[in-house]
Amino acid sequence: MKSSYAYYPGCLASLSQKELDTSTRAIADKLGMTLVDIPGFTCCGAGDVHEARPEYYLHLNARILGQAEQLGQDTLMTICNVCTLNLRQANAKLQADPELLQRVNRNLKEVGAASYSGGVDVRHLLWEIAEGDGYEKLKQIAEKPLTGVKIAPFYGCQILRPSRLLGFEDPDRPQSLERIIEACGAEPVDYPSKIKCCGFPIVLARAEVALGELIQPLAEAKEAGADAMVTPCPLCHLSLDAWQGKASREADMEFDLPIFHLAQLVGAAAGLSYDELQFKRHIVKAYPVTDKIYQGV
Amino acid sequence: MQVTLKIERYNPESDESRQETFTVDVVEEATLLDVLDVIKDEVDGSLTYRKSCRMAVCGSCGMRMDGAAVLACKTPMRPVVEAGEVPVISPMGNLPVLKDLVVDMEPFWAKFRAIKPYLDDGGEEPPVKEWRIQQEELDRVMTEALCIQCGCCVSECNSMEADPDFLGPAALAKAARFVNDVRDRGGKSRLEIYNGPHGVWDCTRCYFCNQRCPKGVHPRDAIAKVGAAIYQEGMHSDGGARHAKVFVKSTHQTGYLLETHLVPETVGAVNAIKEIPFALRLARAGKVPNPLKPHKAKKLDEVRKLNKLIESQEQATLEAANAGPTRPPADPAQAKESE
Ligand code: SF4
Ligand code: SF4
Ligand code: SF4
Numbered sequence: 001m002k003s004s005y006a007y008y009p010g011c012l013a014s015l016s017q018k019e020l021d022t023s024t025r026a027i028a029d030k031l032g033m034t035l036v037d038i039p040g041f042t043c044c045g046a047g048d049v050h051e052a053r054p055e056y057y058l059h060l061n062a063r064i065l066g067q068a069e070q071l072g073q074d075t076l077m078t079i080c081n082v083c084t085l086n087l088r089q090a091n092a093k094l095q096a097d098p099e100l101l102q103r104v105n106r107n108l109k110e111v112g113a114a115s116y117s118g119g120v121d122v123r124h125l126l127w128e129i130a131e132g133d134g135y136e137k138l139k140q141i142a143e144k145p146l147t148g149v150k151i152a153p154f155y156g157c158q159i160l161r162p163s164r165l166l167g168f169e170d171p172d173r174p175q176s177l178e179r180i181i182e183a184c185g186a187e188p189v190d191y192p193s194k195i196k197c198c199g200f201p202i203v204l205a206r207a208e209v210a211l212g213e214l215i216q217p218l219a220e221a222k223e224a225g226a227d228a229m230v231t232p233c234p235l236c237h238l239s240l241d242a243w244q245g246k247a248s249r250e251a252d253m254e255f256d257l258p259i260f261h262l263a264q265l266v267g268a269a270a271g272l273s274y275d276e277l278q279f280k281r282h283i284v285k286a287y288p289v290t291d292k293i294y295q296g297v
Numbered sequence: 298m299q300v301t302l303k304i305e306r307y308n309p310e311s312d313e314s315r316q317e318t319f320t321v322d323v324v325e326e327a328t329l330l331d332v333l334d335v336i337k338d339e340v341d342g343s344l345t346y347r348k349s350c351r352m353a354v355c356g357s358c359g360m361r362m363d364g365a366a367v368l369a370c371k372t373p374m375r376p377v378v379e380a381g382e383v384p385v386i387s388p389m390g391n392l393p394v395l396k397d398l399v400v401d402m403e404p405f406w407a408k409f410r411a412i413k414p415y416l417d418d419g420g421e422e423p424p425v426k427e428w429r430i431q432q433e434e435l436d437r438v439m440t441e442a443l444c445i446q447c448g449c450c451v452s453e454c455n456s457m458e459a460d461p462d463f464l465g466p467a468a469l470a471k472a473a474r475f476v477n478d479v480r481d482r483g484g485k486s487r488l489e490i491y492n493g494p495h496g497v498w499d500c501t502r503c504y505f506c507n508q509r510c511p512k513g514v515h516p517r518d519a520i521a522k523v524g525a526a527i528y529q530e531g532m533h534s535d536g537g538a539r540h541a542k543v544f545v546k547s548t549h550q551t552g553y554l555l556e557t558h559l560v561p562e563t564v565g566a567v568n569a570i571k572e573i574p575f576a577l578r579l580a581r582a583g584k585v586p587n588p589l590k591p592h593k594a595k596k597l598d599e600v601r602k603l604n605k606l607i608e609s610q611e612q613a614t615l616e617a618a619n620a621g622p623t624r625p626p627a628d629p630a631q632a633k634e635s636e
C-alpha cells in the first residue's frame with residue numbers, strides 16, 4: 001500500500017453509485033491512505049468507447065494518466081473493474097510503444113491537455129488491501145468483526161481477465177476477496193460463478209442474455225447460504241443490486257441478496273455507520289444483514 | 298513422475314456419465330495429452346479424446362482442466378503434480394458432448410460458415426496474377442490469422458452459455474481477419490452479418506476467450522475491431538451500437554456518462570416507457586442523476602477538442618483502408634521495375 005494515490009473514482013461512483021465514492025473516502029481515512037483528487041478527470045469510456053472508437057478511448061485514458069502524473073503521483077487508484085482494465089490496457093500499450101506515446105502526446109498537446117510520460121501504475125483498491133502492509137492495516141482497522149455473517153465474493157470479469165493485463169492473482173482461483181472477508185471477521189461463501197460475468201455491458205442491448213448471466217451467481221450464492229454478496233466493481237453492483245428484481249422475476253426465485261461494495265464491507269468492519277456508508281442508496285434492502293452487523297441480531 | 302487425473306466419462310450408448318480416477322507413471326516432461334495416451338495404452342483403451350499434431354497446431358485436443366479450457370498437448374503436468382493437485386479433466390463447454398472428452402464441433406463450424414470465412418474480392422481481376430499487399434497490411438490481420446480453431450475460447454464464453462446462437466469468439470475473430478483485410482470488398486454486406494441479433498453486440502466482455510486462447514488471438518479484442526468497423530461505418534441500428542453512441546456523446550457533452558440517456562437511447566423510447574416503474578425505484582434510492590443539471594467535468598473543452606481531433610484522424614484512416622490494397626501497376630515490366 002502507498003501512502004498517497006491519484007484517486008480515480010470513475011463516473012459511475014461519482015453519479016448513481018455515489019455511495020461507493022463516499023465509502024471509499026471514509027475507509028481511506030481509516031487506512032491512512034491519502035487520496036488526491038484528479039481535477040478535470042472524465043469517464044474512461046468503458047468497454048463502449050473502447051470498442052466503438054479505440055483511438056479516442058486511448059487518448060481519453062492517456063489524458064487521465066497524464067493528469068495523475070501532473071499531480072506528482074506515481075500510482076492511480078481505481079475502484080471499478082472496468083476502469084481498471086481500460087486504464088491498464090491503455091497504459092500497457094503506451095508504455096510498450098514510444099512512437100505511439102509520442103503521437104498521443106502530440107494530440108494531447110494540441111488540445112491543451114497534460115502530456116503523459118508513461119510513469120503511472122494503475123491499481124485497484126482491492127489489490128492494495130488484499131496483501132502486504134495494506135492487508136495488515138486492514139486487519140488493524142477491522143475492530144468490529146462481522147462475526148457470523150456469510151458473504152459471497154463476486155469478482156466480476158475485468159479485475160481478473162485478461163490476466164496478461166491485470167495479473168494480480170490466478171484468474172481461475174482468486175482469493176483476494178476471500179482474504180478480505182476473513183480479515184473483516186465474516187465468513188466467505190464459495191460458489192462456482194464468482195468469477196463469471198454479471199451481464200452488465202449488455203443489460204440494455206441484450207436484456208435476456210444479460211439476465212441469463214446475472215441469475216447464475218445470485219442463485220448459486222443464495223443456495224450456498226450467503227447473507228450478502230460483495231463486489232469490487234460498481235457496475236457489477238448496479239447489475240447485481242438494481243437488476244436483481246428483474247433477475248428474480250425471470251428466474252422465478254426470491255434472491256433478496258444485499259450487495260455490498262468492497263469499501264462498504266471494509267467500512268462496516270471498521271465501525272463506520274449505516275449512514276456513513278450510505279446503505280440506504282441500495283435497491284435491495286441491506287438491513288437484514290446490516291441489522292445483524294450493527295445490532296448483532 | 299506419478300500423475301493422478303479425475304476424468305469425466307460419458308458413454309453415449311448407455312447415456313451414462315461418471316467420474317473416474319486414474320493414476321499412471323509418466324516422464325517428467327509429460328503433457329496432459331501424454332498422460333491421456335498412457336492411460337489409454339496401459340489402463341483403459343476405451344478412453345476417448347481427440348488428438349493429432351501433438352504440437353499445438355491442429356487444434357484437436359481442446360478440453361477442460363479444472364473447468365478451464367486448455368490444449369492437452371500444450372499443458373505440462375509437472376507444475377500440477379508439484380502443487381499436489383488432482384485435476385478434473387472434462388470436455389469443453391458450450392458444445393454437445395459425444396463421448397468422454399470428445400465434443401461435437403458441428404455447431405462451431407456452422408458459425409464459421411455463417412460469417413463468410415473467405416475473401417470477397419468483389420469479382421475484380423487482380424492486376425498481376427494475385428492481389429499483392431504490403432507487410433503492414435498483412436500485420437493488421439496476423440493476430441487473428443493465428444487461430445487454429447480449437448474451440449478453447451468458446452468453451453467458457455459467458456454470452457454463449459446464455460445465448461447458444463451467439464456467433465461467438467472464434468467465428469468473430471475470423472470475421473475480424475476479413476474485415477481488416479485490405480483485399481476484401483465485402484464492405485457493409487459483410488458487416489451486416491456481424492451486426493445481427495447474435496453478432497458482436499451479444500458479447501458481454503467477460504474476457505474468458507482472451508484468457509483461454511492458447512494462440513494469442515485475443516478474440517475479444519478482435520470482436521472490438523469488428524464493432525469499431527460497424528460503428529465507424531455509421532451502422533447504429535443495433536442497441537449495442539446505440540449504447541456505445543451514448544458513451545461517446547457523454548464524454549463530449551459532460552465528460553461523464555449520461556446515465557439517464559442510456560435506457561431510452563439504447564432500447565428506444567417506446568420500450569423505455571415500460572421501464573418507468575424500474576426507473577422510479579432507482580430514483581427513490583437516489584440512483585438517477587438529475588438530467589437537467591448534469592454533472593460536468595472540469596476542463597471539458599480539452600476532451601471536446603480531443604474528440605473532434607481524433608474523429609478527423611479516424612476518418613482519414615478509414616478512407617485509406619477503404620481505398621484497398623496498394624495496387625501494383627498493371628504492366629508487368631513496370632511491376633518488375635518497382636520491385
Ligand atoms: S468504467 Fe464506467 S463508470 Fe468507470 S469511469 Fe469508465 S465509464 Fe465511468
Ligand atoms: S461482472 Fe459485469 S460489471 Fe463486472 S466486470 Fe464483468 S461485466 Fe463488468
Ligand atoms: S481464437 Fe484461439 S481459442 Fe479460439 S479457436 Fe482460435 S485458437 Fe482456439
Ligand code: SF4
Binds near residue numbers: 520
Ligand atoms: S468476451 Fe465475449 S466472446 Fe469472449 S468469451 Fe466473453 S462473451 Fe464470449
Ligand code: FES
Binds near residue numbers: 356369
Ligand atoms: S494435438 Fe494438435 S493442438 Fe493438441
